[in-house]
Amino acid sequence: MDRLKGKRTLITGGTSGIGLETARQFLIEGARVAVTGTNPDTIASARAELGSDVLVIQADAGDVAAQAHIAGEVGRAFGGLDAVFVNAGIAALKPIEQWNEADYDRSFAINVKGPFFLVQALLPLLANPSSIVLNTSINARIGMPNSSVYAASKGALSTFIRTLSGELIGRGIRVNAVSPGPIATPLYSKFGMSEEQAKATAAAIKSQIPAGRFGEPSEVAKAVVFLASDESAFTVGSELVIDGGMSNL
Template structure:
């Protein structure tokens, strides 16, 4: 009896070790190299954290070096921060030159950086219009254009758009148009890059609890009132979390979505889906 028990216990131990080994192997982005624009806060930062947890090395970008430094500390390892503005093509060239020198190629591009301000149509100035389009429509386009020559076969592009593009909301005329443009790019890129097995998709978040939302309002009180109004519009009656959008981005960046390309996935609590 004792011999039988001893043999059984010896047989179980290797299986337990194998289980833990498999858990390590199952990381979704093991040895992948990713770049995330606008990665110092909100959705971009949450995505960077998830990617590193899943085995990727991540480059994050942002306009403010101080915010990038904070983000790097939060992420902890396997991350590099590159200061720059996606509307500045020289900054994009610097970013991708650095990635090429250090890593040689890329597997994942997350085009997340953007700009928004609430301005009704009759108050939109040429300067505001140009800033919005230069950052969102132009910056996103050239981010991906400059990345695709470095993208490995089987790579993934994910663009962070917005549910606003589908809603015709006041105060967002030019912002909504830039986000519609981004989704149009995605469909073209999905077709253009299919021969290289590179997939292109977008996510369209609804109101998410991020600095991006807070910054649209003049002060804390106005922000809280505005977010309460947003939450009332959402069937789930709450704002989303950055981590919830990041989980969808992880899905699209990984092989879990290997037969999905050219798609736009709403992450909006049903805001644009339930009529």
Template sequence: MTLRLKGKVAVVTGGNSGIGLATAKRFVDEGASVFIFGRRQSALDEAVALIGGDITAVQGDACEPLDLDRLYATVEQAKGKLDVLFANAGLVELRPLDEFSIEHFDKTFDVNVRGLALTVQKALPLMRDGACVILTGSIAGVKGFPGYGTYSASKAAVRSFARTWTMELKDRGIRVNTISPGAIDTPIMESQVSTPEEAAALRSQYAQATPLGRLGRPEEVASVALFLASEDSSFVAGIDLFVDGGIAQV
């Protein structure tokens, strides 16, 4: 069997849980040397133990420029260059308009927009010509869900970045694409609510709203990330690829 990422070097932010963890594991299984980046050292340690193989964890915050500098210095020292960047770190807080706060807005945009932009910008000197960048968007970027206004706006910004950066980086052959997941069964479900019962209700609500009748699995998003990271998608650039069971399509 041919390994689709053999010899490639990849960075996955938010790689210690959910979609990032599943993608990091898939990348390693396909022959890549993978660096995962996240804020919680204990979760990173667990991820490294789970994934095994050629995996390195770097602790840090994507909103902190010096932490990103340390991440890419680690990659450069170990491997020299970077082939794949999956800018996946993000957060969601439910706040309807009448409960909007400056703190909520700044926190969401700091992580989902500013942090993502810094993650890509600081990787550029290390990236090989012909490398690829994958951004994590969301169906919320194109649909209106009550309570998700700030999050939705931040993910619409991510989609816009993919268009602009595709044009800005085309002379280097760097492909930039977005993955927009739908309702995926990850710990981010718990982060949106206060109790396990509320989380179960949220999962049920989204499963019923999804045409395929269930939540997605992180591994299903990881398979799409692998497609975008590999030569299988060599003529794919600037797209927003939905992995959503049809919820944003019908």
């Protein structure tokens, strides 16, 4: 408790899934919280659940201008930031022959371009010391079929951990990442599958996890709390894998 007491924090994609659970954990730990989202329904439900003290911002995670808008809203509300969880992302899985340019560009806009320009826009707000946590994925390293574009975008995001760490540590800004494996969130809506396809895919994925189950959003969120807190003050440029052993096979 109180590991983030008084810290001003931002979570992108914070109205559902891992992001929403992280917002819950940040609040439990005493943080002031802002979240972003795109879906009006999840935005409304997050506002109701998280309470009026949480700043909820509607913004397209892949739009560069929206990242400046987020920075402006957070700056006006908090005056600065102590921790950021760059969590918003899209996971589209399909064979290489089914991809088109528009879908490819959208995945990279949300997973790579948006996060890059968000960090750029937030630099004037970030305190010394402060923490940036990126949400990458084990898909960047395991070679899962049908994940070519998703894995490539998360691999690009992973490079920011090291390059931005080297560039920003002199300002007191630490950059780290969580790299989740399969987490118990609605796969069929996340991957554009039917519910029946999602169940079959989930069963196939589960069989590849040594721990024998999907992870829970709270297990990722608690790792983000650690990386956002002063407990990880000597942790710089690290990527914490949370996958039940899947990437070790």
